[in-house]
């Protein structure tokens with residue numbers, strides 16, 4: 001059901017957001033998994049330049065051989081979604097990349113689209129938020145800029161946000177609490193030179 005709603009919303013609005021897609025148990029397992037991992041400061045663009053003016057989160061990429069059941073559940077969710085999107089819209093999705101992202105207090109990610117200049121192999125962005133008990137005032141909302149309006153969404157635990165990567169301008173507002181997520185991109189292999 002979730003997958004069907006998700007595909008419909010992506011088709012009609014280029015955007016899907018829903019709370020409680022993953023349970024608090026699943027969120028807990030992913031938080032535990034993130035605590036075992038090594039994070040590095042996130043970079044910008046192909047060269048991974050560090051620029052604290054643009055983004056100040058820390059990330060830990062998933063690898064080819066993840067063994068945590070919680071991560072595998074997330075990957076299976078993405079696989080089912082990619083297969084459905086390919087069947088319905090021939091998007092040619094054939095790969096996936098993802099990282100945990102940890103935003104320390106005060107950090108943010110300024111307005112951007114999710115493709116490096118001259119590349120558009122990121123087709124759909126999928127984010128699972130891992131913050132239990134997120135309240136108004138905690139900041140860290142994701143802000144989507146669309147058709148001259150702004151949509152503010154909470155990074156509350158278990159919520160999933162998906163959008164079309166190439167033309168969705170978005171940003172992460174400064175967070176007042178540590179903010180954790182699992183962020184990924186469904187890829188197709190087409191990379192066009194700039």
Ligand SMILES: O=C(O)CCC(=O)C(=O)O
Nearest residue numbers: 109114127142172181183
């Ligand atoms: O965590 C979010 O809400 C968005 C993160 C983001 O825009 C990115 O990692 O490209």
Ligand SMILES: [Fe+2]
Nearest residue numbers: 112113114170
């Ligand atoms: Fe992004």
